Amino acid sequence: xxxxxxxxxxxxxxxxxxxxxxxxxxxxxxxxxxxxxxxxxxxxxxxxxxxxxxxxxxxxxxxxxxxxxxxxxxxxxxxxxxxxxxxxxxxxxxxxxxxxxxxxxxxxxxxxxxx
Numbered sequence: 001x002x003x004x005x006x007x008x009x010x011x012x013x014x015x016x017x018x019x020x021x022x023x024x025x026x027x028x029x030x031x032x033x034x035x036x037x038x039x040x041x042x043x044x045x046x047x048x049x050x051x052x053x054x055x056x057x058x059x060x061x062x063x064x065x066x067x068x069x070x071x072x073x074x075x076x077x078x079x080x081x082x083x084x085x086x087x088x089x090x091x092x093x094x095x096x097x098x099x100x101x102x103x104x105x106x107x108x109x110x111x112x113x114x115x
Contacts, residue, residue, distance in 0.1 A: 076082060087094035 041106075084094065086092075
């Protein structure tokens with residue numbers, strides 16, 4: 001049975017390292033090192049892409065809320081009463097008509113005659 005002292009002495013002496021580092025093991029260790037480097041590079045790239053996606057999602061959400069806000073303001077400003085109010089404030093002389101709008105219907109026969 002190996003005592004703790006002799007095990008520690010063998011570990012610190014480096015004999016196990018010289019036995020482990022032969023030609024076959026060096027190739028295997030180099031392969032593992034390359035795989036580790038590739039894994040770290042891929043992981044870093046994926047994390048960078050995830051941060052970029054999160055940033056773009058936040059930006060998209062902000063753009064959507066701005067769009068809804070501008071669309072609402074545009075709709076409000078395009079209402080007839082709002083246009084009349086702006087017109088009277090700027091003395092443009094525009095007023096809403098008292099009579100309903102007229103609809104002009106052109107039949108297909110009249111279109112053919114006009115051409």
